[in-house]
Each structure stands twice: as structure tokens, then as C-alpha cells.
Amino acid sequence: MDYTAVTHTTTDRRLGRLPSGRDVSVTVHRYVGGPGPTVYIQAAQHGIELNGPAALRRLHDRLTDAAIAGTVLVIPVVNQLAFDHRSYMTPGEYDVMNPNLNRVWPGDDSGSLQEQFAARLWELVRDADAAVDLHTGTADMLEHVRCQAGDPAAERLAEAFGTSYRLIDEAEEAGDDGSGGTFRAAAAAAGIPVITAELSNSRRIAQDAVAAGVDGIQNLLRERAVLPADPEPRAEQTVLRNDSGPVTASESGLFECRPDIAVGDAVNAGERLGAVYEPSSFEQQQVVSATERGVIFSLARESVVVKGERLAGIATPR
Numbered sequence: 001m002d003y004t005a006v007t008h009t010t011t012d013r014r015l016g017r018l019p020s021g022r023d024v025s026v027t028v029h030r031y032v033g034g035p036g037p038t039v040y041i042q043a044a045q046h047g048i049e050l051n052g053p054a055a056l057r058r059l060h061d062r063l064t065d066a067a068i069a070g071t072v073l074v075i076p077v078v079n080q081l082a083f084d085h086r087s088y089m090t091p092g093e094y095d096v097m098n099p100n101l102n103r104v105w106p107g108d109d110s111g112s113l114q115e116q117f118a119a120r121l122w123e124l125v126r127d128a129d130a131a132v133d134l135h136t137g138t139a140d141m142l143e144h145v146r147c148q149a150g151d152p153a154a155e156r157l158a159e160a161f162g163t164s165y166r167l168i169d170e171a172e173e174a175g176d177d178g179s180g181g182t183f184r185a186a187a188a189a190a191g192i193p194v195i196t197a198e199l200s201n202s203r204r205i206a207q208d209a210v211a212a213g214v215d216g217i218q219n220l221l222r223e224r225a226v227l228p229a230d231p232e233p234r235a236e237q238t239v240l241r242n243d244s245g246p247v248t249a250s251e252s253g254l255f256e257c258r259p260d261i262a263v264g265d266a267v268n269a270g271e272r273l274g275a276v277y278e279p280s281s282f283e284q285q286q287v288v289s290a291t292e293r294g295v296i297f298s299l300a301r302e303s304v305v306v307k308g309e310r311l312a313g314i315a316t317p318r
């Protein structure tokens with residue numbers, strides 16, 4: 001490999017037009033070295049997930065002085081509308097059809113606003129040799145890195161990234177709630193090795209999550225030989241399979257989670273996780289139980305739940 005000093009440029013990429021006629025664009029950083037693979041990295045599809053952009057600022061400091069082989073494309077805030085509104089999803093005023101950017105990939109240039117955004121971004125993604133989508137969960141999600149089943153190259157990226165847990169999505173179209181259209185599913189379907197990192201803590205910068213993000217990406221770039229050093233060995237990852245879909249609310253109401261359980265806990269099939277109550281009549285609507293034996297990787301802590309909403313995610317050891 002021919003490692004040469006990075007040339008860094010930024011460009012504004014126009015994604016679409018708002019009703020007022022104003023354009024929406026994102027900043028794209030390009031770090032170019034000698035010939036080599038292209039790695040695409042984006043953060044903040046969800047506007048409250050801030051440790052991704054913070055990690056990418058630190059990556060910038062590490063890459064601008066580096067010699068690399070290949071190109072690293074970085075979009076620190078891919079969903080500007082949700083970010084500026086400090087909301088998880090894009091406000092419905094902008095796109096009533098598709099408020100969740102992470103359900104519209106690979107996009108559609110004649111579709112809804114966010115489908116158009118994704119299509120414009122996809123022009124950068126489709127030629128990449130690897131892709132990373134940085135998210136952050138709540139305190140009630142295990143910090144993990146996620147990839148599709150049956151993709152050894154993606155698993156190597158996940159291993160290099162190096163969170164304590166690696167979650168393997170078994171279903172081809174699996175998304176965060178079992179639906180399709182996620183960036184990860186679309187990139188995997190296009191044959192691009194891809195990982196989603198779920199760093200800890202939404203809404204605020206958490207230095208340990210930022211460090212996990214930047215160190216993870218740096219090691220992933222070594223694994224792809226974009227950076228010259230060998231990847232550092234990481235602590236053994238616990239590999240879990242996400243193969244059964246989430247535990248969901250069968251009725252709307254207030255979810256009272258068992259106080260003694262938390263993410264990372266092992267549970268048995270049928271074990272009681274809590275109950276959903278009707279707050280006005282006090283009636284118990286649903287006993288919530290684990291669908292299978294495994295490890296809880298996410299748990300709803302916002303107690304108002306609507307029918308069909310995810311209450312817990314349970315993954316099984318591989």
C-alpha cells in the first residue's frame with residue numbers, strides 16, 4: 001500500500017429543497033491519501049444522537065496529520081433537520097410520509113423529502129468499500145456494534161470497532177424495530193460491508209462513548225488497511241444474535257418494568273419483565289414476558305407505550 005499524507009477538503013452537498021425554496025445540504029469531509037479503499041462514515045441520522053458527531057471531530061484531528069491509503073468520507077450531521085430540532089426523528093412537517101431517515105434507504109430521487117435526501121447520499125455510499133453508521137442509544141440500550149448475518153467482512157469491521165457486544169441481525173431486512181429501510185440493511189443488500197455502532201447516551205456528550213467511537217473507527221480503518229498500523233487487539237466481544245424480534249406492547253398504557261432488571265441481564269424464556277396497566281382504570285392489560293432465553297439489549301424506560309411499541313429487545317448468544 002502507498003500511504004501518503006492526507007489531503008483534506010470539505011464540500012456542501014445539496015440534498016433537497018424545503019417548501020420555502022431553501023436548500024438543505026450537508027457538509028462532506030474528504031480525507032484522501034494514496035490509492036486504496038473508500039470508507040464512508042455518517043452520524044446523526046437521529047437528531048439527538050450526538051456522540052457520533054463528537055467522535056468524528058476527534059477523528060478529524062487524527063486523520064488530518066496522518067498518512068493513509070484510500071479515502072475516508074465523513075458526514076458528521078447527516079440529518080440536519082432533526083439535529084436542529086433536537087428531535088430523534090425528523091419533524092413530521094418536513095416529511096409526513098417518512099419521519100425516520102433510517103427507514104428510507106437507499107432512497108428515491110422522486111420520493112418524499114427524506115427519500116430524496118437518502119438518494120443523494122447514496123450516490124456517495126454505493127461506491128464505498130465499507131460503511132459505518134454512528135448512532136447512540138439511551139442509557140437503556142447496551143453499547144454495541146451491529147451487522148447483518150452472513151457477512152464475514154462486516155463482522156471483521158465490527159470486531160475491529162470493538163464494543164463489548166456485537167449484535168448480529170439474522171433477518172435480511174431487519175431494522176431497529178424489525179422493519180426494512182435501514183442504512184445497514186440497504187448497504188448490506190448492495191454488498192457493502194457495513195456496521196451500525198450504537199454508542200451509549202443520547203442527548204449529551206459522554207466522553208467514554210466519544211472515545212469508544214473514535215478509537216473504534218481508527219481501529220476499523222487499520223483493519224481495512226487505510227491506516228498503516230495493524231489493528232489493535234480488542235477485548236473479546238460477546239456475540240449475540242438478534243433473531244426473534246422485539247418484545248412488544250399488545251395493549252397501550254403504562255409500562256412498569258420490573259425494577260430489578262437492566263440491559264445486559266440474562267433472562268429465561270417466559271420470565272416476567274413487567275406489566276402494562278391502564279392508568280385510569282388501574283386494570284392490568286398485559287403481563288410482559290421474555291419471548292426467549294437470552295440477554296436484554298434494550299429496555300423501554302419511557303413508560304407510556306402504545307400497542308405494537310417495542311418494550312424490550314432480547315438477543316441470544318451465538
Ligand SMILES: [Zn+2]
Binds near residue numbers: 046
Ligand atoms: Zn439512531
